[in-house]
Amino acid sequence: MRQKTHPLLIAFAALTFAFLIGPLVIIIGTSLSETSYLTFPPEGLSLKWYENIFEISAFRRTMVTSFILAVGGTALSMAIGIPAAYAMARYRVQLPAFLGNIYVLPILIPEIVLGFSLMKSVAIGADFPIMAALFVGHALLVLPYCVRVVGASLNAFDFSIEEAAVSLGCPRWKAFFLVVLPNVRAGIIAGFILAFITSLNDVSISIFLTGPGVSTLPIQLLAHMEQFFDPTIAAVSVLLMFVTVGVMAIVERTLGLTFLTK
Amino acid sequence: MTVSLSLSDITAHYGSTKVLEDLNLHVGEGELVSLLGASGCGKTTTLRLVAGFLEPTTGTIKLGDRDLTRLPAHARNIGLVFQTYALFPHLTVRENVAFGLKQRGIGGAERTRRADAMIERVGLSAFADRHPANLSGGQRQRVALARALVIEPPLLMFDEPLSNLDAKLRVDMRVEIRRLQQANGTTALYVTHDQEEAFSISDRVAIMNAGQIMQLDTPEVLYSRPANAFVADFVGFENMIPMTAVSEAGDAVRAEMAGGTSIELPKSHFTVPSRDFILAARPEGLLVSAAGDGIPTTLGLRTYLGRAYQYQCETPAGEVKANGPLAQPFDSGANAVLIPQPEQCCLLSA
Structure with a gap:
């Protein structure tokens, strides 16, 4: 006997899906239109707006910048985040509990406030070059993801394993690389990907830190929109979306998405 | 090595x-x-x-x-x-x-x-x-x-x-x-x-x-x-009964416990460590018996352990656990004596 589902529940579920999927369908449709203005349903079918992304040098340039920034910022953040997460998991008893919360602050503080204060301190105050300021800003932005996701892995790690390695003659620093890191690899990959996506799609931090000659793809998208209202915007959005979905698919295939919600 | x-x-x-x-x-x-x-x-x-x-x-x-x-x-x-x-x-x-x-x-x-x-x-x-x-x-x-x-x-x-x-x-x-x-x-x-x-x-x-x-x-x-x-x-001497050595008579020491009752401990089996001492006994170290020189008691709840019966016993020194033979079950409320068994008892200085 099958459990009967209430029709209203089905209706609500359908509505929620429509609400989530609808805009994506519209934007994909719009990006395929032949017209030079945004319209849905698309009139005609063409990939010329996708070609257009690569013809406009500003998009090409910022795309590269965004990728370098996402990889570099995340790497920098991991370099800080992994040791921090390790220390907090390893010395959970000895360290005060609020320390863990400090690393979540970049999520709790409105991003626009974070962006503004970074501009005041790093870009203007410390007079960092634009690219360096962006690296620092993005590293800070994604730090919570690195610390939390790697931390979740480390909290599940039995530190007797590390002690076993040490007792067998392996110095502490070497044991970290030989037995700790390989066993929290899944957390590091998941954290890296989450951070990468967050950095790639960021607007509010970047908008304060970009400057003459250096911009990121989402910022360039905004700039483009102010002058042209053509389906290129939709095409770039779809492209960003697919990179995100693609990366998520890799996570799902290798680790399972449930990993991210743990 | x-x-x-x-x-x-x-x-x-x-x-x-x-x-x-x-x-x-x-x-x-x-x-x-x-x-x-x-x-x-x-x-x-x-x-x-x-x-x-x-x-x-x-x-x-x-x-x-x-x-x-x-x-x-x-x-x-x-x-x-x-x-x-x-x-x-x-x-x-x-x-x-x-x-x-x-x-x-x-x-x-x-x-x-x-x-x-x-x-x-x-x-x-x-x-x-x-x-x-x-x-x-x-x-x-x-x-x-x-x-x-x-x-x-x-x-x-x-x-x-x-x-x-x-x-x-x-x-x-x-x-x-x-x-x-x-x-x-x-x-x-x-x-x-x-x-x-x-x-x-x-x-x-x-x-x-x-x-x-x-x-x-x-x-x-x-x-x-x-x-x-x-x-x-820790090793199972569950009963601790404080005692005082009061007199020596031949090859036995007479020890008094709370309530004024006293028992005789033969020197051949017990070495009294000090005037005030503790008789530590496993439940099997206190044999429940109908009569003899032992600690007077009123028997309480009886449980079956397979090799013996165990009783919750009311004594002048408080409640203790003691074992009795399977061949001779006692009813709850019966009066009996508990006779210390040297191998399952030890005397500690207080």
């Missing part, structure tokens, strides 16, 4: 809490000594001090004539077996066992040969290429044992190694541990909270409480002649 382990005047703190106080312990060459006690008694702290994961506030730790006190953990050359097994999840059984050899710079072929030989000794040759996740609890503990033994350490240490196994496997594994330890003549320190486990496996047992060793002796002595009330209670 067999060496002895010595801990001298060890004091240790966690923050400002003192967890060990002036601890002295000597484990002889090839000897297996257990640290036995409830959680928080300092037994694991002691093991971690020797392993080098903690540093003592004062005192010295020596292995043979080597001073370990300030030596980093990885340089101590001690084989450790953990409660959680602590196998390397990302390595196969063979790689797990070979890990210590690799750290010692022992090359490929020699390393594999020695690892495989040790895996064979613990009976896991068929599983050498598996990962720990695909092994049972008992098999994992064998791998942990092989991994600790293969480096041929002068000292082996076990931290509650059998706690995560089921009862039957625990008995098999402790025999296995004892067999391997004796075959290699390795000095060993064994931490457990399980009295049966400690007594069955050890040459000597240290019963610990509140950061101190209460008594260190062979299981036989601990079981029959505890040195103090704590150890007596």
Whole structure:
């Protein structure tokens, strides 16, 4: 006997899906239109707006910048985040509990406030070059993801394993690389990907830190929109979306998405 | 190579809490000594001090004539077996066992040969290429044992190694541990909270409480002649009856207890340690009898133990547990006497 589902529940579920999927369908449709203005349903079918992304040098340039920034910022953040997460998991008893919360602050503080204060301190105050300021800003932005996701892995790690390695003659620093890191690899990959996506799609931090000659793809998208209202915007959005979905698919295939919600 | 382990005047703190106080312990060459006690008694702290994961506030730790006190953990050359097994999840059984050899710079072929030989000794040759996740609890503990033994350490240490196994496997594994330890003549320190486990496996047992060793002796002595009330209670002398020696008559001492009742303790079986003393008795050490020279009692609840009946007994010294023969059951409320049985009783100074 099958459990009967209430029709209203089905209706609500359908509505929620429509609400989530609808805009994506519209934007994909719009990006395929032949017209030079945004319209849905698309009139005609063409990939010329996708070609257009690569013809406009500003998009090409910022795309590269965004990728370098996402990889570099995340790497920098991991370099800080992994040791921090390790220390907090390893010395959970000895360290005060609020320390863990400090690393979540970049999520709790409105991003626009974070962006503004970074501009005041790093870009203007410390007079960092634009690219360096962006690296620092993005590293800070994604730090919570690195610390939390790697931390979740480390909290599940039995530190007797590390002690076993040490007792067998392996110095502490070497044991970290030989037995700790390989066993929290899944957390590091998941954290890296989450951070990468967050950095790639960021607007509010970047908008304060970009400057003459250096911009990121989402910022360039905004700039483009102010002058042209053509389906290129939709095409770039779809492209960003697919990179995100693609990366998520890799996570799902290798680790399972449930990993991210743990 | 067999060496002895010595801990001298060890004091240790966690923050400002003192967890060990002036601890002295000597484990002889090839000897297996257990640290036995409830959680928080300092037994694991002691093991971690020797392993080098903690540093003592004062005192010295020596292995043979080597001073370990300030030596980093990885340089101590001690084989450790953990409660959680602590196998390397990302390595196969063979790689797990070979890990210590690799750290010692022992090359490929020699390393594999020695690892495989040790895996064979613990009976896991068929599983050498598996990962720990695909092994049972008992098999994992064998791998942990092989991994600790293969480096041929002068000292082996076990931290509650059998706690995560089921009862039957625990008995098999402790025999296995004892067999391997004796075959290699390795000095060993064994931490457990399980009295049966400690007594069955050890040459000597240290019963610990509140950061101190209460008594260190062979299981036989601990079981029959505890040195103090704590150890007596720990090894099952559940009844503690305070007494005062009042007079000597021939070959017996007359001892008085609360309520003014007195019994005679024959000198041939009991040595009274001081004027005020405690009669510590297991339930089977107080024989419930209809008449005789014993502690007068009113019997309470009777429970069946298989080999005897046990009674909750009301005596002038309070409630005690005593056993009576199966052949002669008493009813609840009956009056009887409890006759101390020398082999299951001991007298402690008050």
